[in-house]
Structure formats: C-alpha cells, structure tokens
Amino acid sequence: xxxxxxxxxxxxxxxxxxxxxxxxxxxxxxxxxxxxxxxxxxxxxxxxxxxxxxxxxxxxxxxxxxxxxxxxxxxxxxxxxxxxxxxxxxxxxxxxxxxxxxxxxxxxxxxxxxxxx
Amino acid sequence: xxxxxxxxxxxxxxxxxxxxxxxxxxxxxxxxxxxxxxxxxxxxxxxxxxxxxxxxxxxxxxxxxxxxxxxxxxxxxxxxxxxxxxxxxxxxxxxxxxxxxxxxxxxxxxxxxxxx
Numbered sequence: 001x002x003x004x005x006x007x008x009x010x011x012x013x014x015x016x017x018x019x020x021x022x023x024x025x026x027x028x029x030x031x032x033x034x035x036x037x038x039x040x041x042x043x044x045x046x047x048x049x050x051x052x053x054x055x056x057x058x059x060x061x062x063x064x065x066x067x068x069x070x071x072x073x074x075x076x077x078x079x080x081x082x083x084x085x086x087x088x089x090x091x092x093x094x095x096x097x098x099x100x101x102x103x104x105x106x107x108x109x110x111x112x113x114x115x116x117x
Numbered sequence: 118x119x120x121x122x123x124x125x126x127x128x129x130x131x132x133x134x135x136x137x138x139x140x141x142x143x144x145x146x147x148x149x150x151x152x153x154x155x156x157x158x159x160x161x162x163x164x165x166x167x168x169x170x171x172x173x174x175x176x177x178x179x180x181x182x183x184x185x186x187x188x189x190x191x192x193x194x195x196x197x198x199x200x201x202x203x204x205x206x207x208x209x210x211x212x213x214x215x216x217x218x219x220x221x222x223x224x225x226x227x228x229x230x231x232x233x
Binding site: 032034036041042043044045046049051090094103104105106107108109110 | 121148150152159160162165167173176208210220221222223224225226227
C-alpha cells in the first residue's frame with residue numbers, strides 16, 4: 001500500500017524568507033508525486049508533479065520540489081515566500097499504471113502554511 | 118477552458134434523507150474521481166471511473182454510497198440514508214485517460230455536505 005506523510009501540521013515563515021513544506025512517501029515501485037494547494041473554501045489546485053527525469057521540478061507560482069529517492073522525500077520549496085502563499089498544501093502519490101495498482105491519489109494530511117508580513 | 122464544476126456548492130440535509138451530488142468534468146477528460154475531505158480523515162478516495170470500464174469502487178465507505186457516470190461525462194454521487202458522519206466536503210476530479218498528461222488530476226470546488 002502507498003502512503004504519504006507530511007510531518008508538520010503548521011509551518012510559519014516570514015514574508016521574503018525561503019519556505020519548505022516537507023513530504024515523505026512510501027510506495028512499491030517508482031512513485032509519481034504531486035503537490036496541490038487549497039485556498040479557503042476552494043478545491044485543490046495542481047502545483048507540480050514528478051514523474052521521471054530531473055529530480056528538481058518547477059511548478060506554478062514559483063514553487064519547486066526536489067525528489068530524493070534515497071530519502072523517499074519530495075519537499076516543496078520556494079525561495080521567497082509571499083503572504084498570498086498562505087494556504088493548505090497537500091502532497092500526494094500514485095504508482096505507475098503498469099504496476100496494476102489503483103490510479104487514485106493518496107494524499108498526505110496537509111500542511112497549513114502561514115506567511116507572516 | 119472551463120474547469121471541473123460541482124453542484125450544489127453547499128447541501129444541508131436531515132439525517133436519514135438521500136442526497137445527490139453532481140460533477141461535470143473537464144471536456145475531453147475520460148477519467149473521473151470522487152474524494153471526500155473531512156476533519157480527522159483528511160482526503161479519502163471514494164470511486165474512480167475510466168471510460169466505459171467498470172468503476173473502481175474500492176474507496177466507498179458503505180453500501181449507502183453509490184455513483185454513476187452517464188455518457189462518459191457527468192457523474193452523480195448518491196448517499197442514501199445520510200448519517201452525521203457523512204458530513205464532509207465531497208471533491209470531484211478529472212484527468213485525461215492516457216498519456217503523460219493523465220497523471221495530474223484537476224479538482225472541482227467541492228460540495229460541502231452537512232447532515233443535521
């Protein structure tokens with residue numbers, strides 16, 4: 001079975017400082033990894049994904065994430081945080097279709113990011 | 118283009134009543150998913166449709182939950198004899214069925230269900 005852990009329920013960072021939201025995963029085989037963001041009373045918005053290739057992936061709104069196979073991690077990062085980045089962030093995993101496993105995403109519990117002005 | 122739409126945005130119902138939640142996926146997306154988001158349970162997968170294949174119902178929590186997808190497009194999630202523990206936000210997502218672009222799912226705004 002696949003699982004995702006987001007060890008921090010809450011992350012606070014000052015505006016302009018770099019931010020990191022942590023994610024580790026457990027899956028059989030090569031993972032497909034995703035980050036989504038959720039603003040209040042809104043659905044989830046796709047930020048970025050890692051499928052294969054370069055371990056550093058870039059996504060929307062200046063976010064990036066680094067896939068680390070040895071540490072089974074996929075931390076979300078941004079060099080300079082904005083107040084408008086304050087939201088709930090979810091990491092998710094699925095396995096390749098060829099493995100026969102389900103196609104749905106398995107989500108972490110979410111991390112509330114607050115960027116302080 | 119238009120994203121995933123869901124209706125109603127909010128639904129308040131009495132315990133024991135049936136409810137229907139609707140999802141309109143992105144045009145051309147053949148895969149459709151239902152998830153539930155609740156306090157304490159996080160985001161849970163409910164059911165998955167892909168084209169004309171039999172749906173994957175492995176996430177449905179009880180036989181009070183069912184879903185259908187008509188014509189490979191619109192989907193309806195039905196909860197019979199609602200219970201208070203069914204209160205949650207129900208999210209629908211869609212994706213392309215094949216190819217690399219099928220991996221990311223695009224979510225609707227959700228339906229907030231409150232069972233009183």
